[in-house]
């Protein structure tokens with residue numbers, strides 16, 4: 001008999017999970033609090049499918065580096081301590097993960113998942129004809145302003161067969177818009193991809209609707225989960241309840257509000273910003289995705305827009321735009337790519353990355369028999385969505401998973 005899975009959250013993770021589950025033969029009910037899909041963190045993110053740049057933020061030396069950053073007016077990181085135990089627990093967990101060996105172990109889990117994601121998106125594009133989201137394999141160039149950080153990066157390449165170390169002149173030859181930018185060199189990864197995350201989500205919704213196997217409950221907020229003897233029985237939607245057979249939590253940074261006794265969901269929002277800059281005939285925007293390593297800004301051309309994304313603000317749950325942070329991003333983007341687009345007409349956006357302290361998401365079964373997690377993808381949710389959805393489908397379908405779940409399974413977290 002066909003099993004029905006209820007998913008909480010209609011961002012890129014919930015939708016990719018729904019798509020993978022329908023492909024596995026399940027029927028799905030997807031519940032989303034907002035009136036539209038992917039209107040929260042999956043709306044206007046950096047657009048980078050950054051499969052080989054997955055090292056977690058937590059690393060040896062990062063706490064000191066972070067202190068140095070925060071003394072500067074143009075810091076990519078902002079910390080506003082709050083009277084919130086969740087923030088302190090998260091910061092302590094983050095400090096605990098700031099060790100080289102832990103970083104390397106977590107990076108290897110993320111790389112395994114990222115490469116599975118790349119293969120899964122390729123399969124969905126090839127086998128299902130999934131398109132219409134400005135996908136390109138345009139390559140990614142990480143550029144360095146400081147010789148020291150360039151030297152360090154060239155000595156620690158994630159994948160030396162896939163990555164090329166380039167001088168400033170070679171960078172400019174590859175991407176002419178970098179001609180006058182003050183970079184000493186870069187590392188180019190040709191296989192990296194870019195796409196519009198929001199448009200990708202809309203395509204998944206269209207396919208799910210057409211499948212006849214997915215029911216959507218839009219504008220419905222899950223307010224509680226009923227359980228008994230280690231089994232989830234129903235979700236509460238205000239005064240209504242809906243019985244569930246299996247439940248998947250994919251509610252991004254809001255997921256901890258739905259935690260059950262004994263279930264640890266160590267998530268905290270890392271706020272970031274983007275600018276969507278219209279590109280006209282007269283403009284010269286980069287074709288390759290660029291990461292300005294020292295300023296921690298990413299640039300990606302998505303259709304006729306240049307998406308500029310940056311900042312990690314640990315400031316609580318308020319999603320409001322911060323004009324000072326956006327002004328800094330706009331100034332730095334203009335300095336680097338002066339003619340890339342109409343900055344005056346840029347659309348500003350802020351999103352909350354659902355981050356675990358280690359940077360590794362939680363995917364799979366919990367101590368509750370029929371409760372599953374797919375959350376905590378932090379800065380890499382778009383990159384990791386297809387692989388995470390696929391793993392969840394395989395786990396629920398009781399099939400062997402395509403990759404080893406070590407480090408990714410919630411119970412081991």
Ligand SMILES: Cc1cc2nc3c(=O)[nH]c(=O)nc-3n(C[C@H](O)[C@H](O)[C@H](O)COP(=O)(O)OP(=O)(O)OC[C@H]3O[C@@H](n4cnc5c(N)ncnc54)[C@H](O)[C@@H]3O)c2cc1C
Pocket residue numbers: 008009010011012013014031032033034037038039040041042043044045046047048049050220221222223250251252253254255258270271272273274298309310350351352353354375376377378379380381382383384
């Ligand atoms: C500035 C910025 C740049 C980024 N750039 C990139 C990038 O280049 N590449 C990349 O891979 N990733 C990037 N990311 C990260 C990526 O956007 C996120 O990891 C991803 O969008 C998270 O998806 P999600 O589905 O978990 O969360 P969301 O998109 O937030 O979706 C969660 C959904 O759950 C719903 N929900 C919450 N609570 C409830 C409830 N109680 N009942 C019902 N529904 C509920 C919410 O309304 C929301 O729609 C970036 C993020 C930011 C902020």
